Amino acid sequence: xxxxxxxxxxxxxxxxxxxGCGIAGDSDGAQREKVRLMVWSPSEDQxxxxxxxxxxxxxxxxxxxxxxxxxxxxxxxxxATAPGSxxxxxxxxxxxxxxxxxxxxxxxxxxxxxxxxxxxxEEIRATNSPEIVESLTKDGEIYGVPFTTNTWFMxxxxxxxxxxxxxxxxxxxxxxxxxxxxxxSWYLPAFYIxxxxxxxxxxxxxxxxxxxxxxxxxxxxxxxIDLVDNPNFRVDADGSGIAGLRDGSISAMxxxxxxxxxxxxxxxxxxxxAALPTYTLNGEEVQMMAYAGSKAIAVNPNCEYMVxxxxxxxxxxSAKAQEDHYVLRNVxxxxxxxxxxDNIANDPLVAAQNRTFNETSILQPFVASMNNCWTPVxxxxxxxxxxxxxxxxxxxxxxxxxxxxxxxxx
Numbered sequence: 001x002x003x004x005x006x007x008x009x010x011x012x013x014x015x016x017x018x019x020g021c022g023i024a025g026d027s028d029g030a031q032r033e034k035v036r037l038m039v040w041s042p043s044e045d046q047x048x049x050x051x052x053x054x055x056x057x058x059x060x061x062x063x064x065x066x067x068x069x070x071x072x073x074x075x076x077x078x079x080a081t082a083p084g085s086x087x088x089x090x091x092x093x094x095x096x097x098x099x100x101x102x103x104x105x106x107x108x109x110x111x112x113x114x115x116x117x118x119x120x121x122e123e124i125r126a127t128n129s130p131e132i133v134e135s136l137t138k139d140g141e142i143y144g145v146p147f148t149t150n151t152w153f154m155x156x157x158x159x160x161x162x163x164x165x166x167x168x169x170x171x172x173x174x175x176x177x178x179x180x181x182x183x184x185s186w187y188l189p190a191f192y193i194x195x196x197x198x199x200x201x202x203x204x205x206x207x208x209x210x211x212x213x214x215x216x217x218x219x220x221x222x223x224x225i226d227l228v229d230n231p232n233f234r235v236d237a238d239g240s241g242i243a244g245l246r247d248g249s250i251s252a253m254x255x256x257x258x259x260x261x262x263x264x265x266x267x268x269x270x271x272x273x274a275a276l277p278t279y280t281l282n283g284e285e286v287q288m289m290a291y292a293g294s295k296a297i298a299v300n301p302n303c304e305y306m307v308x309x310x311x312x313x314x315x316x317x318s319a320k321a322q323e324d325h326y327v328l329r330n331v332x333x334x335x336x337x338x339x340x341x342d343n344i345a346n347d348p349l350v351a352a353q354n355r356t357f358n359e360t361s362i363l364q365p366f367v368a369s370m371n372n373c374w375t376p377v378x379x380x381x382x383x384x385x386x387x388x389x390x391x392x393x394x395x396x397x398x399x400x401x402x403x404x405x406x407x408x409x410x
Contacts, residue, residue, distance in 0.1 A: 032069040035305045040077040040094040050328045061315045086112045095303040101135045101293040114299045115141045135294040144296030145317035151292035153352040155263045156252035158272040169279040176251035179236040185377035193289040203365040213402025221394045260330045273348040275355040292361035372409030376401045
């Protein structure tokens, strides 16, 4: 998903103070340290529909730490916009907030995120896969507490496609209508990466640049031109995929766990979930490869109460907090202990996301030059959709995309 840092939201300014449990002294007269923590999360985490996950989890944390008399201040900011908002006014912003890992380099440069060392780093490593930890690591330092993987996969109608059908996109197109967000530059690279195109070497070697311009890339562009011409293909934009599942005009779409409830409402018992399929290019099957990352909890270096803030961040990413997040909001856990539980491991949604993360994705680069990659890919998708990119100019247009990705992004 393309991440753009947004301006400080009015909703954040409208934070609501909520007192924690207890008073400043215990019954035996011992004094507790007064602590004030401002915590930001997406609005969905604070709604009644989600059981007020954030508030409930923070209150549980307060009960488990009677040494502190905590006042929580809650604000609304999602994982994409929170880092930019903290950067604008670090001292007045959240002590603890959530972020998507693709913004990590900018956060480090702006000094808006602390390193987790010592016992905290040990706990993060012990309860997460190496790939998850890597997504939050720079120069050997860990900068967040992960609470979910961040990638996408495929939803499909089981009354139209079999489990064998959904292994290959072109097979699916012979049997039903498939929708794909072709003009979204978080999704479209899956075709190019699958055919050997690369970004910054292993994703961290910024000096190597992007390779989206060779003959293998031109082959993909030509494939996509034909894909758009297929009568069973639709470009998903502005919710059209969900709407199509609902009215039966579409039988498969690509998205993430955030759309699970809407897809379930549309398809009911016919809801199928699968990792990314292959596609057939020049007679060979090519595996689509998504961008993958993580979402995590950060602590602001400007926090006045650093130890309670770090402890809270660890708690919000704990197995218990992730399990509640999963039950209440379908936020897929990444805690290895939870993923080993049968009820979670056997959930098709969890299986699809984790298989995509582990087998059919690359870690989305978070080097600064990645910012130059979004607009050229988006423009390529729009050009293919609008049919201004053709077989006659595919090579020229692909090379132009690659050049823009390696320069200013225009």
